[in-house]
Amino acid sequence: MTSRSSQPEGRSDGGHDIHGLLDRFARLGATPGGGITRLCASPADGEARDLFAALLGEAGAIVTTDGVGNQFGRFPLAGVEGAPLVMAGSHLDSQMRAGRLDGTLGVVAALEVGRTLMGRKRDGAPFDADFCAVNWTNEEGARFRPSLLGSGAYAGHHDAAFALSRRDDDGVSLGDALEAIEYRGRDAAPAVPACYLELHVEQGSVLEEEGATIGVVARNWGALKVEAVFEGEQAHTGPTRMDRRRDALLAAAHAITAARALADRWPGRLHTSVGRLLVEPNSPNVVPARVALSLEVRSADDAVLAEAGRFADALLATAAAEAGVGLTIATRSERPIRSLPQAVGDLVSFCAETSGHRTLRMDTVAGHDALSLLGRCPLGLIFVPSVGGVAHNEREATHAADLDAGRDVLLDAADRLCRAGGSPERATRSPGSAPERTERRPGSAP
Amino acid sequence: MTSRSSQPEGRSDGGHDIHGLLDRFARLGATPGGGITRLCASPADGEARDLFAALLGEAGAIVTTDGVGNQFGRFPLAGVEGAPLVMAGSHLDSQMRAGRLDGTLGVVAALEVGRTLMGRKRDGAPFDADFCAVNWTNEEGARFRPSLLGSGAYAGHHDAAFALSRRDDDGVSLGDALEAIEYRGRDAAPAVPACYLELHVEQGSVLEEEGATIGVVARNWGALKVEAVFEGEQAHTGPTRMDRRRDALLAAAHAITAARALADRWPGRLHTSVGRLLVEPNSPNVVPARVALSLEVRSADDAVLAEAGRFADALLATAAAEAGVGLTIATRSERPIRSLPQAVGDLVSFCAETSGHRTLRMDTVAGHDALSLLGRCPLGLIFVPSVGGVAHNEREATHAADLDAGRDVLLDAADRLCRAGGSPERATRSPGSAPERTERRPGSAP
Numbered sequence: 001m002t003s004r005s006s007q008p009e010g011r012s013d014g015g016h017d018i019h020g021l022l023d024r025f026a027r028l029g030a031t032p033g034g035g036i037t038r039l040c041a042s043p044a045d046g047e048a049r050d051l052f053a054a055l056l057g058e059a060g061a062i063v064t065t066d067g068v069g070n071q072f073g074r075f076p077l078a079g080v081e082g083a084p085l086v087m088a089g090s091h092l093d094s095q096m097r098a099g100r101l102d103g104t105l106g107v108v109a110a111l112e113v114g115r116t117l118m119g120r121k122r123d124g125a126p127f128d129a130d131f132c133a134v135n136w137t138n139e140e141g142a143r144f145r146p147s148l149l150g151s152g153a154y155a156g157h158h159d160a161a162f163a164l165s166r167r168d169d170d171g172v173s174l175g176d177a178l179e180a181i182e183y184r185g186r187d188a189a190p191a192v193p194a195c196y197l198e199l200h201v202e203q204g205s206v207l208e209e210e211g212a213t214i215g216v217v218a219r220n221w222g223a224l225k226v227e228a229v230f231e232g233e234q235a236h237t238g239p240t241r242m243d244r245r246r247d248a249l250l251a252a253a254h255a256i257t258a259a260r261a262l263a264d265r266w267p268g269r270l271h272t273s274v275g276r277l278l279v280e281p282n283s284p285n286v287v288p289a290r291v292a293l294s295l296e297v298r299s300a301d302d303a304v305l306a307e308a309g310r311f312a313d314a315l316l317a318t319a320a321a322e323a324g325v326g327l328t329i330a331t332r333s334e335r336p337i338r339s340l341p342q343a344v345g346d347l348v349s350f351c352a353e354t355s356g357h358r359t360l361r362m363d364t365v366a367g368h369d370a371l372s373l374l375g376r377c378p379l380g381l382i383f384v385p386s387v388g389g390v391a392h393n394e395r396e397a398t399h400a401a402d403l404d405a406g407r408d409v410l411l412d413a414a415d416r417l418c419r420a421g422g423s424p425e426r427a428t429r430s431p432g433s434a435p436e437r438t439e440r441r442p443g444s445a446p
Numbered sequence: 447m448t449s450r451s452s453q454p455e456g457r458s459d460g461g462h463d464i465h466g467l468l469d470r471f472a473r474l475g476a477t478p479g480g481g482i483t484r485l486c487a488s489p490a491d492g493e494a495r496d497l498f499a500a501l502l503g504e505a506g507a508i509v510t511t512d513g514v515g516n517q518f519g520r521f522p523l524a525g526v527e528g529a530p531l532v533m534a535g536s537h538l539d540s541q542m543r544a545g546r547l548d549g550t551l552g553v554v555a556a557l558e559v560g561r562t563l564m565g566r567k568r569d570g571a572p573f574d575a576d577f578c579a580v581n582w583t584n585e586e587g588a589r590f591r592p593s594l595l596g597s598g599a600y601a602g603h604h605d606a607a608f609a610l611s612r613r614d615d616d617g618v619s620l621g622d623a624l625e626a627i628e629y630r631g632r633d634a635a636p637a638v639p640a641c642y643l644e645l646h647v648e649q650g651s652v653l654e655e656e657g658a659t660i661g662v663v664a665r666n667w668g669a670l671k672v673e674a675v676f677e678g679e680q681a682h683t684g685p686t687r688m689d690r691r692r693d694a695l696l697a698a699a700h701a702i703t704a705a706r707a708l709a710d711r712w713p714g715r716l717h718t719s720v721g722r723l724l725v726e727p728n729s730p731n732v733v734p735a736r737v738a739l740s741l742e743v744r745s746a747d748d749a750v751l752a753e754a755g756r757f758a759d760a761l762l763a764t765a766a767a768e769a770g771v772g773l774t775i776a777t778r779s780e781r782p783i784r785s786l787p788q789a790v791g792d793l794v795s796f797c798a799e800t801s802g803h804r805t806l807r808m809d810t811v812a813g814h815d816a817l818s819l820l821g822r823c824p825l826g827l828i829f830v831p832s833v834g835g836v837a838h839n840e841r842e843a844t845h846a847a848d849l850d851a852g853r854d855v856l857l858d859a860a861d862r863l864c865r866a867g868g869s870p871e872r873a874t875r876s877p878g879s880a881p882e883r884t885e886r887r888p889g890s891a892p
Binding site for chain 1: 541542543586587588591593648649650651652667669671679680681682683684685686687688690691693695696698699700701702703706709710713714717718719720721722723724725726727728729730731732733734735740742744810811812813835836837838839840
């Protein structure tokens, strides 16, 4: 084995080379702009799932796929039936023209943790929990809505039938799309784990600005997500008198500008957006009859979120009234502001600080699969810095050393958990194997 | 033959039963809401073209299709090579969920005029011009842009290669779409006619409000059509700070509301609209990176149109600046305000008034294939009332008696033109055969 530790992208110490793996996954759904488009249950997603399953199998995992396409790779570390389970993962699906790290980092890192822990088991490490790497279906919500469909079904927030019946803009259901790529599984999902971990890129710029390497997520921002439909009257844009038009797109435009203005009531504390608009019939010379609009309002402050939610409801109604069109709220869902379990955060901080990484307790503004499991099991969400805070963009990037740091912290936390029956409290006090890695320095042999 | 003249929809006097034909065409691309969706070069358009060609052939026409799919049915009335040509028609393509009359009326009426004139020729009428019924390709601009592609190619405003290379939102070219329905023709188009006539529903409410049955179009409104592209930066709607977002959809929303406000500067004299918006990537949790927007500005006043055009350019730039995004003007085309030939209008008025119909000289706000031929040959555009002014809508309707009136005026004008070498001046003084029809009354035998 050649020492390549001066080139983090090519390191191959014991097999957990996440850089080479990230490169391999980045080829599946690659875009000309250097990112990926790997929509849920697309052919490219199928290829990424095939690669994940093959790598899991090579690494000694038992690979299963549940009824909504979640992929699990269980590494039998404990050597006994019914051992507690430590789970880690994220998602392989992406937005359109997205970055290569979002989701994939967490899946690849979990795979490499599993491979490494299997090696340590062969070397005699005394594990008393199994480890499971997971790829959740449709985290993004780009092709099928809502987001977090796979982890949400696993956690019992909705049933599998609901998830499978979601349709994309061409009317294809998730169930049929999974069948087409042969990932509508028949296996039972594993029981809820003793502890769940997820490594993810921050997608914001807080870590970079604070000079920290490891973000220990302590809380999630709350979110209000509204799918509104404006119903106007289809008409000719030429002869139809202006005062007789009932323009659904004009209503949507009023709503979009009002939603942006709403954010300025609480600068820095409220994020608002309209990211999606479906216009019908969408012809240059036809007054739009129907526009479906996706509005999001996010805040970390319960009072702000509640008041902003009332403003959001009102601005939609006002926009409809201004354009003289009808309004239907198709869906309105709230994700509450919640704290993540302290004990898992303490474990992650302990592992990071033991390795000399500067940590920061922080919020997640974005949703992640980990949040689906909140209240179901102890869980930890670990961030590494996003260069310039760029996310959902082909230019998304994280420095190689930060990726390594995230992978090492995930590995250390998982290792400790798998020696402590999955208990984060016990894991923080367990010996682990961190010093083995932190002694490694550029130029030294592994 | 049974007399059914008390039921205008079923009249069958001499074969020119446009109501039965309109019913037959309305079944091709029929929508559940009672309208049609017959996008250009779709399978439904192919079926409508097949029916048109078959009916032309049965009626004794020589049917040809040119390189951009325009269909011509030449009725050899004059009996000599190189006879002048009188042409009439419109288009069989439609908007999404549109009415059954828009375009189809003009095609069906031209077909029935041809059939009737052939009968009169057999009965010994002395024609000295041939008649040609035409179906122009892609009038609507719903699937392929710009609109008026077929008549524009025929009139030489752009070449066939340009028209065939236009692509729909799925990237399919007009050429390939026409091949697929077997209507990319190989025939030469007929030479520009001595006179062109088009019967169309008004699509506005002027005739209804004025109590007139036949609109004689004297002028078209000018139009400015702009395809603008806002280029922002794709980002996550969650963690991305509001002040760092460059939201292309927010720019579009500013433009849409500003365009609507612009119309209020000249109430009743300026129509503005944004009918089409393409949002990328169009995901609920992604700040839109790119929005293409179709803006239209229409007026019958040159000074208003020029000033409104400057405002339109400025509002797009302002919208881009407000959202901090880039702006590209992909296309910017102006249709000037022009008068239609007086002589053809006089002929149409003469025919209508001879039959006792109240006429109105009026504007067309919408574009029509006839306008493509302005400056190329004498032409006339004949309107019949739209119930409630409803257009580009499944509820589009015209009273049966008004449809009959339009058909009769078109027939009379075409008959006179075909006895006058295609000259509108001579045709107005020719004997024609109008009295034969105006003597017919409900309840009387044909």
